[in-house]
Amino acid sequence: MAYRAFLLLSATLSIVAAALARAPHIAADSGVPADASTTINANFFTFTGLNRTLWGEPTDGSPFKATTANQLDFPALADQSVSSTVLQFAPGGINPPHIHPHASELLVVFHGTLTVGFVDSAGKLFTQQLNPFEVFLFPKGLVHFQANLSPRVYGVALSAFGSSNAGTISLPKAIFGSGIDAEVLAKAFKTDAATVGKLVSANAY
Known part of the structure; x- marks a missing residue:
């Protein structure tokens, strides 16, 4: 029992130490902007963009929708090393392979069943x-995905990130929608120019 308590205490102290090491302004209460025109009250620290209307199937007809609460949407998160996103999946919807260069992601499912995964640096x-x-x-930084493979049931999940702006790089768009030369892509993926052209068209920004 004492040994388990010691391990728990050690793990807790390690997490706290890691969090403090990442905090950019340890002496500050929050990332309140210096701009005097910003009114600082409880509303500044409140974000209503993840309200209950999001906790269902996407209503815009899209197979997948991500609604973020990060520093760009919620300025109070500046320097706080935390943000979140609601993920909505229509039946059969996927969040294509992507990476978050600035943070790890902790995902909890609230409705439906999701198939998820990531690939490590060894390709596993x-x-x-x-x-x-x-x-x-x-x-952090590893290729990952989420998919709702159910043909009937929608899916909803909430992701938490250890950064106020985790960043998202969608691999299909980054590869086929970024303007990389089609000949380079055809050789890299061992396919033909016509196939690359279709993928480029499908992922054009």
Whole structure:
């Protein structure tokens, strides 16, 4: 029992130490802007963009929708090393392979069943099927995805990030929608120019 308590205390202190090491302004209460025109009250620290209307299937007809609460949407998060995103999946919807260069991601499913996974730097795939209130970790900077493979049930999940702006790089768009020469892409993926042209068209910004 004492040994378990020691391990728990050690783990807690390690987490706190890591959090303090990442905090950019340890002496500040919050990332309140210096701009005197900004009114600082409880509303400044409140974000209503993740209200209950988001906790269902996407209403715009899209197969997947991500609604963020990061520093860009919620200025109070500046320097706080935390942000979140609501993920909505229509039946069959996917969040394509992508990376977050600035933070790890902790995802909890609230509705439906999601198939998730990431690929490590050695090329090994770690995949799991998540049910409501099950949690999965995507390590920082690794390629990962989420998919709702159900043909009938929508999915909803909430992601938390250890950064006020985790950043998202969608691999299909970064590769086929960025203007990389089609000949380079055809050789890299060992395919033909016509196939690359279709992928470029599908991922054009």
